[in-house]
Amino acid sequence: xxxxxxxxxxxxxxxxxxxxxxxxxxxxxxxxxxxxxxxxxxxxxxxxxxxxxxxxxxxxxxxxxxxxxxxxxxxxxxxxxxxxxxxxxxxxxxxxxxxxxxxxxxxxxxxxxxxxxxxxxxxxxxxxxxxxxxxxxxxxxxxxxxxxxxxxxxxxxxxxxxxxxxxxxxxxxxxxxxxxxxxxxxxxxxxxxxxxxxxxxxxxxxxxxxxxxxxxxxxxxxxxxxxxxxxxxxxxxxxxxxxxxxxxxxxxxxxxxxxxxxxxxxxxxxxxxxxxxxxxxxxxxxxxxxxxxxxxxxxxxxxxxxxxxxxxxxxxxxxxxxxxxxxxxxxxxxxxxxxxxxxxxxxxxxxxxxxxxxxxxxxxxxxxxxxxxxxxxxxxxxxxxxxxxxxxxxxxxxxxxxxxxxxxxxxxxxxxxxxxxxxxxxxxxxxxxxxxxxxxxxxxxxxxxxxxxxxxxxxxxxxxxxxxxxxxxxxxxxxxxxxxxxxxxxxxxxxxxxxxxxxxxxxxxxxxxxxxxxxxxxxxxxxxxxxxxxxxxxxxxxxxxxxxxxxxxxxxxxxxxxxxxxxxxxxxxxxxxxxxxxxxxxxxxxxxxxxxxxx
Amino acid sequence: xxxxxxxxxxxxxxxxxxxxxxxxxxxxxxxxxxxxxxxxxxxxxxxxxxxxxxxxxxxxxxxxxxxxxxxxxxxxxxxxxxxxxxxxxxxxxxxxxxxxxxxxxxxxxxxxxxxxxxxxxxxxxxxxxxxxxxxxxxxxxxxxxxxxxxxxxxxxxxxxxxxxxxxxxxxxxxxxxxxxxxxxxxxxxxxxxxxxxxxxxxxxxxxxxxxxxxxxxxxxxxxxxxxxx
Numbered sequence: 001x002x003x004x005x006x007x008x009x010x011x012x013x014x015x016x017x018x019x020x021x022x023x024x025x026x027x028x029x030x031x032x033x034x035x036x037x038x039x040x041x042x043x044x045x046x047x048x049x050x051x052x053x054x055x056x057x058x059x060x061x062x063x064x065x066x067x068x069x070x071x072x073x074x075x076x077x078x079x080x081x082x083x084x085x086x087x088x089x090x091x092x093x094x095x096x097x098x099x100x101x102x103x104x105x106x107x108x109x110x111x112x113x114x115x116x117x118x119x120x121x122x123x124x125x126x127x128x129x130x131x132x133x134x135x136x137x138x139x140x141x142x143x144x145x146x147x148x149x150x151x152x153x154x155x156x157x158x159x160x161x162x163x164x165x166x167x168x169x170x171x172x173x174x175x176x177x178x179x180x181x182x183x184x185x186x187x188x189x190x191x192x193x194x195x196x197x198x199x200x201x202x203x204x205x206x207x208x209x210x211x212x213x214x215x216x217x218x219x220x221x222x223x224x225x226x227x228x229x230x231x232x233x234x235x236x237x238x239x240x241x242x243x244x245x246x247x248x249x250x251x252x253x254x255x256x257x258x259x260x261x262x263x264x265x266x267x268x269x270x271x272x273x274x275x276x277x278x279x280x281x282x283x284x285x286x287x288x289x290x291x292x293x294x295x296x297x298x299x300x301x302x303x304x305x306x307x308x309x310x311x312x313x314x315x316x317x318x319x320x321x322x323x324x325x326x327x328x329x330x331x332x333x334x335x336x337x338x339x340x341x342x343x344x345x346x347x348x349x350x351x352x353x354x355x356x357x358x359x360x361x362x363x364x365x366x367x368x369x370x371x372x373x374x375x376x377x378x379x380x381x382x383x384x385x386x387x388x389x390x391x392x393x394x395x396x397x398x399x400x401x402x403x404x405x406x407x408x409x410x411x412x413x414x415x416x417x418x419x420x421x422x423x424x425x426x427x428x429x430x431x432x433x434x435x436x437x438x439x440x441x442x443x444x445x446x447x448x449x450x451x452x453x454x455x456x457x458x459x460x461x462x463x464x465x466x467x468x469x470x471x472x473x474x475x476x477x478x479x480x481x482x483x484x485x486x487x488x489x490x491x492x493x494x495x496x497x498x499x500x501x502x503x504x505x506x507x508x509x510x511x512x513x514x515x516x517x518x519x520x521x522x523x524x525x526x527x528x529x530x531x532x533x534x535x536x537x538x539x540x541x542x543x544x545x546x547x548x549x550x551x552x553x554x555x556x557x558x559x560x561x562x563x564x565x566x567x568x569x570x571x572x573x574x575x576x577x578x579x580x581x582x583x584x585x586x587x588x589x590x591x592x593x594x595x596x597x598x599x
Numbered sequence: 600x601x602x603x604x605x606x607x608x609x610x611x612x613x614x615x616x617x618x619x620x621x622x623x624x625x626x627x628x629x630x631x632x633x634x635x636x637x638x639x640x641x642x643x644x645x646x647x648x649x650x651x652x653x654x655x656x657x658x659x660x661x662x663x664x665x666x667x668x669x670x671x672x673x674x675x676x677x678x679x680x681x682x683x684x685x686x687x688x689x690x691x692x693x694x695x696x697x698x699x700x701x702x703x704x705x706x707x708x709x710x711x712x713x714x715x716x717x718x719x720x721x722x723x724x725x726x727x728x729x730x731x732x733x734x735x736x737x738x739x740x741x742x743x744x745x746x747x748x749x750x751x752x753x754x755x756x757x758x759x760x761x762x763x764x765x766x767x768x769x770x771x772x773x774x775x776x777x778x779x780x781x782x783x784x785x786x787x788x789x790x791x792x793x794x795x796x797x798x799x800x801x802x803x804x805x806x807x808x809x810x811x812x813x814x815x816x817x818x819x820x821x822x823x824x825x826x827x828x
Binding site: 023040043051054055056057058059062063069111223321338343419519520521522523524525527528531532533534535538542555558559561563564565566567568573 | 623642643644645646647649657658660678681682684685686688689690692693706715716717718719720741742750758759760761762763764765766767768769772773774775783809
């Protein structure tokens, strides 16, 4: 091993020392920027400086996919091979790239110039296939021509409402353009209790997947004992098929800051954290700049606008671990630990970040807050349905004509949403024949005498809610997209994923990728998920290869229900959700010796 | 203060603050455990002790859930048995249980089939024999965390071991795979004492199993030294 120069490290470390162990992930990120990886001597220095046991620091590095304890390429290409990208030929791109450089996925060139990796979902599904090259995205990669869009990913925003996405679609909205934080100013005129009451009255529920009433959460943290409380934004968006938060954060960071300020005021907190997923490094400078701008304008910091209320926000970057989207694992990560979820109860409202009362909400949830405070709960409730008020962002991807973020009021049907997105498409037939009516009626035959006639593409399935969601079929097209209707239909809203598969798709391939995803992302803490995700992946691999063994369906059921019923956290509890739904819908896929129904 | 509740239909009463596991044991009801140890913090990770609690959507770990008035608990419902049996079958397909007689007994009791998962990847690992006191055979490790816990703030504050990898690939490890003498290990032996599966074993016991005689072991200069007469 070549000599490691520790001098460049010594300049980087001091600012993390006051953070103690909590400074571990930031220190490792900063160090890896300097050295490209994390050599032992360097890690030992970090451990000493932050007073963290050596073994623990190593355990942390080992946990996160984006930390390397051996040399990697100066350039790292991460090709997304998850569901949405796979539909657009991601495997071919990875194969081509690897053979071009004489590497296999996961390998580094001998001269350390390049590493190529297959990546779980990068949150660029509407611009699939996509890759992350160091800190930059490459989207809409064309395998034939090699062309791609480099740099900031596009924000494709559509739908019938522009409440949450009012400032999205045209680059980052500056503070000047966003305007005064009028909702926050209004909140300052209210008592914290009445702010909480307004949020409760609005009926807002969390948009991260668990659909917990936001006002109840805030009330719990407000009432909890403790002189230090925290507001945390969960921006660890990594549910496969989800990309809404990426758009919100990039285009309208001030709405998030304002939402968090209101939460801070409501619960009596002076400190917020935004935990940004490690695969979104290009959002970090946007957030940092927006925070700096807000500080300059006196909207963050001590005694804001002479109100006596102080609040500031720090951004923390994750390092490649889906589990850190689980709220307690996220806290552990901010605290500088492996992202192991905690046993609940106690809940975050009393024992959250650093064991203090904490409100943790998803990006989209915070985006609802300024509107509710500014216009009032009654006005907010005019949107959506009685039990699901407000608007909802759906991440539409896969085989549709116009993938993107769709903002719609709760209550439209899946059919209407798919129609907005231009309907189902197939890669192998011209798109102009895929009129939306065809989709909506699910394939009304066109006149075969027409030149270039193709039967309209059919909807085979929708992966609903994400990898942790469930499959829907054309039988679900008239389900209204509300919490209550979806629950009744057995479809989890999750993070708003609507990933469409046309009739030519081999769903066994989708299932195989689901299996791989959860096996890769299980933290390994509780047995059902640690071993169950592995066994599930092995069986789904067999199914995809057409080598299903007798009783594999029973094994999948037992593993699936054991994970669902006995796992410690939400990851394990939902790691079999989509698979079990597929087994119910298409039992023939899991029969021994059965080839794919679409061949 | 005591709380009265129902376990398997039987009304029982225990002191407030006791866990369901403690309550069961006090009343002669068997709830199996693997990761649980009285001397370590309960992390509820093996999930073998899960029980069905009326009103709860998911199974609950008896090692941490507290008894509460009028709770209705089923310790052997169909769901409970399916979870326990499947966890045991997955364990058997993953690791070497030959030194874990309690778990083997449990497998018999639940009718768990050790060959339930064909072509399953196992966690295999070379025996690490790098210090005079104990060996580490992670093919036998079921990740109960007890060793890492007693090495850290549950007992010794030595912080010599932590985890490598994650998910199925998790393994107990040291800083950059250093040997035990190169770590902060103080050879207190507590990790060996709490290991339920023989993954950690006194060196002497290991050598005896390898067929060495006590005299040969003394010559090797490892293990416990014989006291002079």
